[in-house]
Amino acid sequence: MFFKHLFPLLLLLAFNATLFAQQDRVPGEISWGPDMTEPSRSSITKVVEVAPEAYYVLRERRPSAIARGEVFIEQYDNQQRLKRSVELPLKYKRKWREFEDLVKIGGDFYFFTSFNNEAQKTNYLFYQKLNSRLQPERSLKKIAEIPAANRARTGAFNLLLSQDSSKVLLYSQLDSKRKEPERFAIRVFDNQMQELWSRNIRLPYSEQQFAVEDYRIDENGNVYLLCIQFLDGSAQAVRRGLANYQYVILAYTNNGENKQEYRIDIKDKFITDMTFRIGNEGDLICAGFFSDRGTTSIKGTCFFRVDPETEEAFNISLQEFDFDFRTAFMRAGQQRRAERAEESGNANQQAELDRFALNDLILRSDGGAVIVAEQYFVYQRTYRMWDGTLQFDEFYNYNDIIVVNIRPDGSMEWSVRIPKRQETVNDGGYYSSYAMAVVRDRLYFIFNDNSRNYTSDNDNFLYNFNGRNSIITLAEIRKGGELEMYPLFNNRDAGVITRPKICKQTGSRKMIVYGERGRSYRLGELQFQ
Numbered sequence: 001m002f003f004k005h006l007f008p009l010l011l012l013l014a015f016n017a018t019l020f021a022q023q024d025r026v027p028g029e030i031s032w033g034p035d036m037t038e039p040s041r042s043s044i045t046k047v048v049e050v051a052p053e054a055y056y057v058l059r060e061r062r063p064s065a066i067a068r069g070e071v072f073i074e075q076y077d078n079q080q081r082l083k084r085s086v087e088l089p090l091k092y093k094r095k096w097r098e099f100e101d102l103v104k105i106g107g108d109f110y111f112f113t114s115f116n117n118e119a120q121k122t123n124y125l126f127y128q129k130l131n132s133r134l135q136p137e138r139s140l141k142k143i144a145e146i147p148a149a150n151r152a153r154t155g156a157f158n159l160l161l162s163q164d165s166s167k168v169l170l171y172s173q174l175d176s177k178r179k180e181p182e183r184f185a186i187r188v189f190d191n192q193m194q195e196l197w198s199r200n201i202r203l204p205y206s207e208q209q210f211a212v213e214d215y216r217i218d219e220n221g222n223v224y225l226l227c228i229q230f231l232d233g234s235a236q237a238v239r240r241g242l243a244n245y246q247y248v249i250l251a252y253t254n255n256g257e258n259k260q261e262y263r264i265d266i267k268d269k270f271i272t273d274m275t276f277r278i279g280n281e282g283d284l285i286c287a288g289f290f291s292d293r294g295t296t297s298i299k300g301t302c303f304f305r306v307d308p309e310t311e312e313a314f315n316i317s318l319q320e321f322d323f324d325f326r327t328a329f330m331r332a333g334q335q336r337r338a339e340r341a342e343e344s345g346n347a348n349q350q351a352e353l354d355r356f357a358l359n360d361l362i363l364r365s366d367g368g369a370v371i372v373a374e375q376y377f378v379y380q381r382t383y384r385m386w387d388g389t390l391q392f393d394e395f396y397n398y399n400d401i402i403v404v405n406i407r408p409d410g411s412m413e414w415s416v417r418i419p420k421r422q423e424t425v426n427d428g429g430y431y432s433s434y435a436m437a438v439v440r441d442r443l444y445f446i447f448n449d450n451s452r453n454y455t456s457d458n459d460n461f462l463y464n465f466n467g468r469n470s471i472i473t474l475a476e477i478r479k480g481g482e483l484e485m486y487p488l489f490n491n492r493d494a495g496v497i498t499r500p501k502i503c504k505q506t507g508s509r510k511m512i513v514y515g516e517r518g519r520s521y522r523l524g525e526l527q528f529q
Helices: 008-012 236-240 323-327 332-344
Strands: 028-032 042-050 054-061 070-077 082-087 098-105 108-117 122-129 141-147 156-161 167-173 181-190 195-206 210-217 223-230 245-253 258-264 270-278 284-291 300-307 312-320 356-363 369-384 390-406 412-418 422-425 435-439 442-450 470-477 483-490 504-507 510-517 520-528
Touching: 028 483, 042 070, 042 098, 042 504, 042 510, 054 098, 070 098, 098 156, 108 156, 141 167, 141 181, 156 210, 167 210, 181 210, 195 210, 210 270, 223 270, 245 270, 270 300, 270 356, 284 356, 284 369, 300 390, 323 332, 390 442, 412 470, 412 483, 435 504, 435 510, 442 510
Parallel strands: none
Antiparallel strands: 028 520, 042 054, 054 070, 070 082, 098 108, 108 122, 122 141, 156 167, 167 181, 181 195, 210 223, 223 245, 245 258, 270 284, 284 300, 300 312, 356 369, 369 390, 390 412, 390 422, 435 442, 442 470, 470 483, 504 510, 510 520
């Protein structure tokens, strides 16, 4: 067996002191680079590429009242020291362009920018290759153009590489008026940015009825789009948690000549969240969550495959989470009500997990998959100030992580819930969420945590990370689903607060860790054992 199911740990996961113990064996060690000072109003926003002797990151400077935004590519050596910073100019022949992306494709860096020509009501996309000194070539190469109704409605460009990096998908959302058909454009390039095929698509649904959630491209240049169709003709009901939509996969194959449509219909269950990947055999591997109640909670996992040739779904499997898993962190009164609902078979009252967002789908080598989700929600509080004015505060919550391991036949092998509480105010969750690494048959997660979770004698309370008492926790999930958690390092000792959303796995056992505080920042290399 690839994995073994775990039961007892789930009941005590959040509150068992052994999970928060000071462990002697920490399966990771970090080596920090020097403390550096970043340009004002700027921060690193993306790790672009990792090479044997260097890695490259994107830095963006926010615009101000008197200055435009700026973009830089920075090169660091393997001791996390800055070797070169090059500004990528956004001004070209006295015209200012918008930065779109910086991507490594086929051995070269490509700098993508767009320009909205208001007179022509057209938005253009360009690229420039960077030379060995990271300088962009002089000329712009136009690769796409889309209609732009006005400055506020310019459409959008999105780039995605295939798994083997041999193909590039440019997905362009086209502007459409209310109740007009949904429109988008697909362009496929090789890894030298030579166009292979393109297609403008007009669907028989309005923007209010249809939405593209995700898209993928395979090594043959076939494109697949995961979409949602709102069955009552409106997206508004989703905000009230009503089950009024259906997932649809659109496939464009054979250089865009063929189109297939797969409707995902799981009888008697409602899919609340779903994603997909392209399997090694060319089939589409789909996984997500289902609910008996609505769109904001989940009761279990759904897993199936779609054969692009036959347009049929197969290996369909629905697996409920164990009752103990769904109720592990409930208060005593809530758990008693959940037990009564379970005994009576009242599906509408049975316990479900609330507000989990599906973040990742990892394909196993044997045809199974691992689903990773995080509890995420935002709420607002309104205060009346001393002078009578209203103050609005946004509370960003990034809480527990759940990891579900699924066998090739769709059955659930184990499920683990990693306890995490992160609630911050008016910051967009800047230091919240997590970074993940897959190392052999283990999964590692790092995230900002409250140090009191390791020092307090109160085993029945999970302390919140809010920027103070901040440490980095390393959570390790082993082959059988066993979870252990370790305090990896103290952010105060590092002199920065780690930003997990920027951290990235860069090798089979390595992760780049990025942290900042004020204008100080550091990069570190986390080596997993």
